[in-house]
Structure formats: C-alpha cells, structure tokens
Amino acid sequence: MNAHTDNIAQYNFAYLDEQTKRMIRRAILKAIAIPGYQVPFASREMPMPYGWGTGGVQVTASVIGTDDVLKVIDQGADDTTNAVSIRAFFQKVANVEVTTHTADATIIQTRHRIPEEPLNAGQVLVYQVPIPEPLRFLEPRETETRKMHALEEYGLMHVKLYEDIAQHGHIATTFAYPVKVEGRYVMDPSPTPKFDNPKMHMSKALQLFGAGREKRIYAVPPYTRVESLDFEDHPFEVQTFDEPCALCGGTDVYLDEVVLDDRGGRMFVCSDTDNCEARRAEGHRGHLSGEEAAT
Amino acid sequence: MTDEPLLRVRSISKFYGNRIGCNDISFDLWPGEVLAVVGESGSGKTTLLNCLSTRLLPTSGTVSYRMRDGAFHDLYRMSEAERRFLMRTDWGFVHQNPSDGLRMTVSAGANVGERLMAVGQRHYGDIRATATDWLGRVEISSDRIDDQPRAFSGGMRQRLQIARNLVTGPRLVFMDEPTGGLDVSVQARLLDLLRGLVHELGLSAIVVTHDLAVARLLSHRMIVMKDGHVVESGLTDRVLDDPQAPYTQLLVSSILQV
Numbered sequence: 001m002n003a004h005t006d007n008i009a010q011y012n013f014a015y016l017d018e019q020t021k022r023m024i025r026r027a028i029l030k031a032i033a034i035p036g037y038q039v040p041f042a043s044r045e046m047p048m049p050y051g052w053g054t055g056g057v058q059v060t061a062s063v064i065g066t067d068d069v070l071k072v073i074d075q076g077a078d079d080t081t082n083a084v085s086i087r088a089f090f091q092k093v094a095n096v097e098v099t100t101h102t103a104d105a106t107i108i109q110t111r112h113r114i115p116e117e118p119l120n121a122g123q124v125l126v127y128q129v130p131i132p133e134p135l136r137f138l139e140p141r142e143t144e145t146r147k148m149h150a151l152e153e154y155g156l157m158h159v160k161l162y163e164d165i166a167q168h169g170h171i172a173t174t175f176a177y178p179v180k181v182e183g184r185y186v187m188d189p190s191p192t193p194k195f196d197n198p199k200m201h202m203s204k205a206l207q208l209f210g211a212g213r214e215k216r217i218y219a220v221p222p223y224t225r226v227e228s229l230d231f232e233d234h235p236f237e238v239q240t241f242d243e244p245c246a247l248c249g250g251t252d253v254y255l256d257e258v259v260l261d262d263r264g265g266r267m268f269v270c271s272d273t274d275n276c277e278a279r280r281a282e283g284h285r286g287h288l289s290g291e292e293a294a295t
Numbered sequence: 296m297t298d299e300p301l302l303r304v305r306s307i308s309k310f311y312g313n314r315i316g317c318n319d320i321s322f323d324l325w326p327g328e329v330l331a332v333v334g335e336s337g338s339g340k341t342t343l344l345n346c347l348s349t350r351l352l353p354t355s356g357t358v359s360y361r362m363r364d365g366a367f368h369d370l371y372r373m374s375e376a377e378r379r380f381l382m383r384t385d386w387g388f389v390h391q392n393p394s395d396g397l398r399m400t401v402s403a404g405a406n407v408g409e410r411l412m413a414v415g416q417r418h419y420g421d422i423r424a425t426a427t428d429w430l431g432r433v434e435i436s437s438d439r440i441d442d443q444p445r446a447f448s449g450g451m452r453q454r455l456q457i458a459r460n461l462v463t464g465p466r467l468v469f470m471d472e473p474t475g476g477l478d479v480s481v482q483a484r485l486l487d488l489l490r491g492l493v494h495e496l497g498l499s500a501i502v503v504t505h506d507l508a509v510a511r512l513l514s515h516r517m518i519v520m521k522d523g524h525v526v527e528s529g530l531t532d533r534v535l536d537d538p539q540a541p542y543t544q545l546l547v548s549s550i551l552q553v
Contacts, residue, residue, distance in 0.1 A: 138398075138401075147375075151375070151376045151379060153379065153413065155409060155410070155412040155413025155414070155415075156409065156412075156413070158412040158417070159398070159401055159405045159408070159409050159412060160401075162401075162404070162405045162408055162412065162419065162422065163401050163402060163405050165419055166402055166404055166405065166423075166440075166441050167402075167441065230417075231417055231418060231419040232417050232418045232419075233418055233419050233420050234419050
C-alpha cells in the first residue's frame with residue numbers, strides 16, 4: 001500500500017469518521033457517568049437497516065481499537081445472519097481479530113443475550129437496543145417520560161407488573177424486564193430474557209447500550225447495582241427449564257426450543273452456542289448429541 | 296375544623312394574549328368545604344380551575360396551599376417535583392372526560408392502584424385489597440377489577456376516576472364538570488355518591504360546573520363567573536334563592552322546569 005491509501009485507511013478505521021466517533025464517545029462517557037440514563041446522540045446512517053443493530057454497531061465502531069478482539073452474537077449464537085454480517089463488517093472496516101470464544105473477546109456485541117460464561121474486567125459488552133425507553137408503552141409522550149425519569153417517578157413501571165399479575169397470576173414479562181440501576185434510573189435492559197438480568201448486577205464488564213433508530217446511548221459501568229423491579233409478595237425470579245440442553249446436557253443455562261419435524265418433535269438446546277461447544281469439548285453430552293458421553 | 300383556610304387564592308389572572316381567561320380572582324377555601332364555580336361556557340371556569348391546580352401557569356397572582364405540616368406554600372414557588380408529588384398524593388383531579396384521567400389500557404385495579412405504587416407501595420396483595428375496597432365504595436362490583444375501563448360505561452368510568460383519585464386520601468379534589476356527558480339518572484347516582492364521599496372523608500373540593508343543580512346538591516358556597524370575572528359569590532342556597540347580580544338572576548331564571 002502506498003502512503004496515500006494508507007492515510008485513507010487510517011482515517012476510515014472502523015467505518016465512522018473520527019468526528020463522529022468523538023461525538024459518540026462523549027455520549028458514552030456521559031452515559032457511564034450517569035448509569036442507566038439515556039444520553040441522546042446524533043445517530044448516523046449505517047450500511048444496514050434499522051433493527052439490525054445500527055446503534056450497537058456505532059458504539060462498537062467508536063470503542064474498538066486495532067488490538068481488540070471482537071465477538072458478535074445474535075440470540076446467543078455466533079453463526080446466525082446478523083452476527084455473521086456484523087462480524088464480517090468489522091473484519092472488513094477495522095481489520096480486527098474476531099473470535100467466537102467469550103473469554104478471548106475484548107468487545108462482545110450482542111443482540112438479546114448475555115454469554116453464559118461470566119465476563120471479566122476489561123471486557124465490553126455492547127447491546128443492540130430497539131426501544132431504550134422502558135416507559136414507552138405505558139406513557140407514549142417522550143416529554144412526559146423524560147420528566148418522569150428526571151423526577152424519579154417510577155410508579156407506572158409497577159403498574160405494568162401489577163397488570164401482569166392480575167392477568168396471569170405471576171409477573172409474565174419474560175424479556176426487556178425493567179431494572180433499576182444503582183438505585184436511581186429505571187432502565188430497559190434491551191430485549192434480553194429476564195434470565196440474564198442477574199448477570200448484569202455487579203458485572204465486572206462494562207455494559208454499553210446503543211439504540212440507533214431512537215438515537216440513545218446508555219451504560220452500566222462495572223460493579224454497578226442492577227436490580228430487577230418486583231413486588232414484595234411476587235419477587236423477581238428467572239425462567240427455569242424442565243430439561244437439560246439436548247446437546248451438552250447443561251442445566252443452568254438459557255435454552256432455545258428447536259422444532260424438529262411436523263409431528264410435534266422438538267428439542268431444547270443452549271442459546272449460547274459457544275458455551276455449548278465448550279461444554280461438549282469438555283466431554284459433556286446431551287441425549288440428542290449423537291455421541292456417547294466421554295467417560 | 297381549624298381557623299385557617301386550606302387554599303388561599305389571591306388576585307389570580309390569566310390572559311391569553313389580549314384575551315382574558317380569568318381576571319383578578321381571590322377567595323379562600325376552607326377545610327371540608329365544597330366550592331362550586333358556575334357560569335356559562337367560555338366564562339373562564341376551567342381556566343381558573345387549571346390555574347389553581349397547577350396545570351396552567353397564571354399570568355399573575357398567588358395560590359398558596361396549607362400543607363399537612365400547617366405551613367402555607369406558594370404553589371408556583373415550589374419545585375416541579377413537589378408540585379407533582381402534591382398532585383398525586385394530597386390532591387385529586389377529576390376530569391370531565393374520564394378517558395383523560397384514566398389509563399384506558401390497564402385494568403380498573405391498576406388504575407386505582409397506580410397512585411399507591413407511585414408513592415412507594417410494593418405489596419401486590421395490599422394494593423389489590425385497597426383497590427377492591429375502593430371499587431366497592433364507588434359501587435363497581437369487585438369482579439370487574441381486572442377489566443379495562445374501555446369495557447365500562449360512562450358512569451362507571453367516572454366513578455372509577457373518582458376512586459383512582461381518592462385512594463391516597465387527598466384533602467383537596469378539583470372536579471371539572473364531573474357529571475358532564477352522563478344521562479340524568481346516572482348523574483343523580485354519581486352526585487349522591489360524591490356527596491356521600493365528600494361528607495364521609497371530609498374533603499375540600501372545587502367543582503366547576505355549568506349545571507346549577509349540581510352546584511345546589513354538592514356545594515356549600517359558590518362563585519358565579521362571567522367573561523373571566525366573578526360577578527357574585529356567597530353561600531349556595533343564598534345565591535340560588537336570592538340572586539343579587541343581574542347575570543346571576545338571568546342564570547337562575549333560565550333553568551328549565553319540568
């Protein structure tokens with residue numbers, strides 16, 4: 001490469017121009033300073049449709065460096081369209097190393113799951129967020145919800161949980177379950193299953209949330225309290241599964257239901273593919289793995 | 296009864312540009328007293344009510360409210376957070392159209408419970424018990440607790456709105472045409488219920504209405520407004536039986552007799 005193209009390549013590292021990254025980094029810093037607060041930012045058009053994670057991609061593009069190792073998951077899986085496309089995008093525009101192993105990654109961009117393997121200090125988890133406002137479907141006016149956040153008027157959030165119990169006998173919200181961050185802001189943890197909410201609490205990793213269409217960034221710094229809202233007589237609890245993963249036999253993990261045929265056949269497998277593969281490599285087997293358990 | 300008023304209104308004016316909303320209105324509201332504001336439409340009744348209930352910033356004048364600690368506070372010098380807290384604990388606001396005051400997409404029980412949750416109640420069983428109790432007090436049967444207000448009739452919605460407002464035990468309730476849009480027999484029932492509740496709870500209330508019969512039934516004292524000015528005020532029975540101002544005489548004589 002000659003000097004000319006070299007310069008251009010550096011200027012365009014990770015797709016966004018440096019002024020845009022600077023603007024996004026300032027928003028991220030503000031978001032980290034006020035955990036759970038939604039910071040507005042000037043979201044850019046990205047070369048992918050809204051809903052594909054344009055917010056998460058902008059956040060990742062702003063924090064990624066040449067020596068970072070990137071992992072991208074979609075519903076826990078490394079091999080689905082969204083994850084593959086975004087991983088290929090960053091390989092192309094930033095030429096960074098990519099991985100599917102949670103422990104090896106420094107930045108993990110995720111759509112709707114937190115890896116089963118506990119994250120460590122120094123890792124950054126970037127969420128793709130479709131609707132950042134937890135009060136949106138209860139109070140449609142943005143002016144009003146901002147005021148409610150400012151004045152810490154969160155009674156309405158419990159109205160939603162009340163409705164759940166009144167209609168279903170228990171809190172039936174299973175994803176985007178509202179949390180209170182560091183005792184102050186109520187936050188939508190993006191549509192992650194509530195199974196993952198406890199992993200956000202006192203996490204060692206930095207958690208960044210980017211909503212591209214809604215133009216908001218928010219964050220949970222490491223070692224921050226993240227409490228799921230509940231009632232005294234209906235405490236928060238996570239989903240449980242009746243059977244272990246059909247491939248690796250894992251029990252305390254989040255499972256996906258996979259339909260096998262049109263006669264009611266189905267299997268439950270780990271949503272976190274990396275975790276499932278690691279367990280199988282260690283010799284764990286489920287009843288449909290087609291191999292004998294290692295002895 | 297204490298010898299101090301609950302609400303002290305001094306020279307409240309609201310101008311919309313050159314147009315007068317209401318002009319130079321002063322009065323005191325005493326604990327346990329129901330004050331009716333009557334007048335034809337466009338006379339500034341609702342503007343006045345909104346100015347008093349902090350929903351509309353008056354052009355000039357002061358409104359001070361005696362808090363539970365006995366001290367008077369100027370409503371427009373409080374922080375917005377304090378005003379909003381007052382609005383959902385110590386005050387109630389009953390809208391003419393129940394869908395303005397209710398959350399139409401959540402159940403009746405949640406509508407009543409919202410204020411409780413807003414002030415920090417976090418026990419589902421207690422909230423539900425209180426909601427059931429209040430639905431009973433406004434004559435809504437307890438098996439409708441999980442229905443949305445959309446499934447309720449106009450009269451039921453209005454009663455639900457009243458329950459939603461009274462659940463935190465407010466001391467002052469603002470009502471904007473509480474019986475407007477209801478048919479006569481439902482009106483009568485609602486008035487009867489309101490009168491009972493006001494008496495039982497010792498509420499103070501300011502009721503805006505164009506219906507003199509509502510004023511007669513509910514209120515102790517009334518203010519008659521015309522073109523943004525107060526033309527007459529006094530005890531309800533006195534004003535209705537012996538109107539002094541020409542406009543009040545006209546108003547009283549224009550009630551239809553059957």
